[in-house]
Amino acid sequence: DTGVSQDPRHKITKRGQNVTFRCDPISEHNRLYWYRQTLGQGPEFLTYFQNEAQLEKSRLLSDRFSAERPKGSFSTLEIQRTEQGDSAMYLCASSHISGRALVYNEQFFGPGTRLTVL
């Protein structure tokens, strides 16, 4: 088990372009979270999946953002028509919810994708 992986690690794009990030969670983890971290701040929740179902989206997730988790395995986060304000580190985390694990929901984070919008 290699932990949570994210691809790419870095992405530089021009304003107005679309970008897509991928997250591979720890195998058999049924929950997957996306967070965004801007410079000097802590991560902020964007959305999460329980298996393949997207159950909650933050108001930070504008209609230019879309996330999927087909078949309950890897997830993708797409940003359409990127803006300079989208520049941030996008973090993915996974956890397994069952029994006592539900009590504290330990989340394992990936290395993140750093997006720079020029």
Next chain:
Amino acid sequence: AQSVTQLGSHVSVSEGALVLLRCNYSSSVPPYLFWYVQYPNQGLQLLLKYTSAATLVKGINGFEAEFKKSETSFHLTKPSAHMSDAAEYFCAVRDTGTASKLTFGTGTRLQVTL
């Protein structure tokens, strides 16, 4: 809504000195609290978690934290700092909703000097 506040965005200690990073929480119910560490250009690694089993929690790399309900605090300590401890540290509280998402503080950057 639950929240955490980290006092001090930057802390500098000498190698071998005590590390104390402060975190205060706000919660209407018994909270589940976490400390994460982030090294440059990396994701977050869990240091320790409080789940109400014990008020003094021991984590990895010699860190520990004490939950004090009367002070609504969950400060992170390490008796003797090492150069490799230099990183960003985040306190987080687990949301009470079904999402169980984490709400993070703004972080404290720890600098360790010789």
